[in-house]
Amino acid sequence: MTGTYLLDYGAGNVRSLVNAVKKLGHDITYVKDPSDILKADKLIFPGVGAFGSAMQSLHAKGYAEPLKQYLSLNKPFMGICVGMQSLFEGSDENPDVPGLGVIPGRVRLFDSTLKAVPHMGWNTARTIQGAERAKGCGLEEGRAYYFVHSFAVPFVEGSQEAKEWCLTTTQYGGEGSGGEVFISSVRRGNIFCTQFHPEKSGFAGVNVLKAFLDGDAAVGAEGDAALIQAATLAPGGGLSVLAPTFVPEPTQDQFTKRIVACLDVRANDQGDLVVTKGDQYDVREQSTDGQEQGDVRNLGKPVELARRYFEEGADEITFLNITSFRNCPLLDLPMLEVLRRTSETVFVPLTIGGGIKDVVDPDGKLHPALEVAGEYFRNGADKVSIGSDAVYAAEKYYALGGRGDGTSAIETIAHAYGSQAVVISVDPKKVYVNSPADAPTHHVIQPAQLGPNGEKYCWYQCTVSGGREGRDMDVRQLVVACQALGAGEILLNSMDQDGMKQGYDLALIQDVRAAISIPVIASSGAGCADHFVEVFEKTGVQAALAAGIFHRREVPLEDVKSTCVKAGIRIRTIDAPLAI
Ligand code: 1PR
Numbered sequence: 001m002t003g004t005y006l007l008d009y010g011a012g013n014v015r016s017l018v019n020a021v022k023k024l025g026h027d028i029t030y031v032k033d034p035s036d037i038l039k040a041d042k043l044i045f046p047g048v049g050a051f052g053s054a055m056q057s058l059h060a061k062g063y064a065e066p067l068k069q070y071l072s073l074n075k076p077f078m079g080i081c082v083g084m085q086s087l088f089e090g091s092d093e094n095p096d097v098p099g100l101g102v103i104p105g106r107v108r109l110f111d112s113t114l115k116a117v118p119h120m121g122w123n124t125a126r127t128i129q130g131a132e133r134a135k136g137c138g139l140e141e142g143r144a145y146y147f148v149h150s151f152a153v154p155f156v157e158g159s160q161e162a163k164e165w166c167l168t169t170t171q172y173g174g175e176g177s178g179g180e181v182f183i184s185s186v187r188r189g190n191i192f193c194t195q196f197h198p199e200k201s202g203f204a205g206v207n208v209l210k211a212f213l214d215g216d217a218a219v220g221a222e223g224d225a226a227l228i229q230a231a232t233l234a235p236g237g238g239l240s241v242l243a244p245t246f247v248p249e250p251t252q253d254q255f256t257k258r259i260v261a262c263l264d265v266r267a268n269d270q271g272d273l274v275v276t277k278g279d280q281y282d283v284r285e286q287s288t289d290g291q292e293q294g295d296v297r298n299l300g301k302p303v304e305l306a307r308r309y310f311e312e313g314a315d316e317i318t319f320l321n322i323t324s325f326r327n328c329p330l331l332d333l334p335m336l337e338v339l340r341r342t343s344e345t346v347f348v349p350l351t352i353g354g355g356i357k358d359v360v361d362p363d364g365k366l367h368p369a370l371e372v373a374g375e376y377f378r379n380g381a382d383k384v385s386i387g388s389d390a391v392y393a394a395e396k397y398y399a400l401g402g403r404g405d406g407t408s409a410i411e412t413i414a415h416a417y418g419s420q421a422v423v424i425s426v427d428p429k430k431v432y433v434n435s436p437a438d439a440p441t442h443h444v445i446q447p448a449q450l451g452p453n454g455e456k457y458c459w460y461q462c463t464v465s466g467g468r469e470g471r472d473m474d475v476r477q478l479v480v481a482c483q484a485l486g487a488g489e490i491l492l493n494s495m496d497q498d499g500m501k502q503g504y505d506l507a508l509i510q511d512v513r514a515a516i517s518i519p520v521i522a523s524s525g526a527g528c529a530d531h532f533v534e535v536f537e538k539t540g541v542q543a544a545l546a547a548g549i550f551h552r553r554e555v556p557l558e559d560v561k562s563t564c565v566k567a568g569i570r571i572r573t574i575d576a577p578l579a580i
Pocket residue numbers: 262263264277278280281282283320321322323324325353354355356385386387388389425426427464465466467493494497498499500501523524525526545546547548549
């Protein structure tokens with residue numbers, strides 16, 4: 001059967017891509033056999049996970065040779081992320097594993113000395129001046145697209161890959177903060193690849209997919225076809241014929257801060273799954289008589305709210321299943337269903353948290369955390385967030401003298417899906433002390449306000465089970481251990497600030513940021529748009545999350561974004577919706 005095919009090797013979330021393609025009115029068939037590849041009229045290769053495992057899967061499944069043949073025929077191909085990287089000669093991620101060698105050049109690790117790695121968030125893709133290749137790609141100058149990667153192909157002016165293949169460049173990091181310019185998309189003939197994820201890049205990204213799916217043939221396809229053939233058939237790959245030269249314009253760092261909408265989800269007393277929101281983690285209304293337990297606050301339906309936030313311009317959406325401390329069987333169907341349905345209409349990254357741990361089914365069958373996470377990825381999640389289990393993993397890490405044993409949820413999931421897919425949700429609570437000597441084993445700071453009894457110091461105690469139990473670990477110890485175990489991002493809540501609308505806990509956030517190099521999402525306490533400006537300016541945090549003010553429509557997302565822009569903070573502009 002001809003048509004559009006998807007080259008998937010089962011390593012992560014391709015559901016959103018498939019949903020976007022279908023939403024655009026196209027059918028897509030999974031490649032099941034090597035012979036399917038040459039049947040395709042159009043082929044999409046969304047690489048997920050590590051470079052080495054992607055290449056090994058291509059070889060193990062017998063896809064590598066038909067893929068090279070497909071490319072040499074100059075048939076329409078779209079590679080995404082690792083799907084793009086695989087066309088190069090190799091990657092420092094797995095130096096012993098060669099790439100397909102269609103494009104000269106190597107994939108390198110970002111320098112994390114002065115900036116957070118992975119490069120995770122929204123950034124623009126700047127078309128190289130003089131390139132005719134951008135026509136018909138659906139790319140828009142100045143629009144932000146969603147990137148998530150630790151490795152990239154550096155843009156080296158005058159290099160073969162820059163001259164012959166590079167379509168756009170992107171800069172990560174500015175002057176004085178380890179700025180690096182890399183190739184963010186390539187195009188030659190009918191081969192078009194992006195380092196960013198169009199299926200996660202809002203309407204701007206869907207437009208790129210649309211252009212590929214609706215397009216006929218690329219500009220300059222004939223001449224390029226000969227070059228591609230030469231490249232794919234030459235031993236060792238690599239093109240030897242020079243394309244016209246161009247003058248690149250200076251690139252600028254356009255990496256944006258992210259605004260995240262968070263949905264705490266649980267069943268209410270009637271058994272319906274609702275979005276709720278607590279004050280300092282208490283999600284029940286005050287009962288009228290003050291005696292009985294009030295109802296669980298119901299602020300809306302998860303799928304509908306997520307869609308609203310996507311359309312209003314949220315850069316990311318997080319679902320937290322807040323009652324996961326109760327044993328939930330692997331097929332926690334309501335949350336899987338929420339994800340499946342959300343990914344049909346929401347094209348920005350989705351995180352799911354709550355219950356990412358080893359679980360035991362009622363029949364006694366054990367499912368490791370990796371399997372639980374895999375289930376969520378297959379159903380539309382891009383990242384999983386680990387709460388309680390991360391605290392236990394960190395305790396074990398210190399008990400072993402500062403190392404992991406490879407079995408924790410953080411390690412196993414990061415190994416299989418990449419560290420960018422593992423977020424740690426931290427639920428710290430202030431413990432006030434009179435002097436650092438009162439908490440000798442913990443990292444103590446001076447909070448902005450004195451404690452209830454005039455205490456000048458505090459430490460942040462980590463909690464588990466939704467804040468129900470405090471552990472003998474401070475937040476710094478936790479985040480340092482989690483980063484070492486392979487986590488890619490920290491979602492930093494504060495039990496004291498949660499729902500209070502008094503602003504983020506800046507001292508906590510600064511302290512955590514100073515301890516680690518992975519990105520931090522500030523959470524808890526946003527009460528107005530200026531609180532976002534404050535947290536970005538004073539802590540340099542990469543993302544800020546809010547829940548209550550969005551659910552109750554007290555502060556529109558649009559106001560948050562426009563206030564940040566006015567303050568000179570780089571923010572992704574809200575997309576004009578596409579009719580899809
Ligand atoms: O321990 O891995 O099963 O994960 C449980 C997850 O559920 C954790 O991520 C934990 O933070 C979350 N959780 C558990 N109980 C509650 C609760 O509220 N009773 N929610 C809870 C935490 C905190 C935030 C909130 C911000 C912003 N919610 O994410 O959205 O504080 O709120 P605001 O803007 O209204 O101030 P595991």
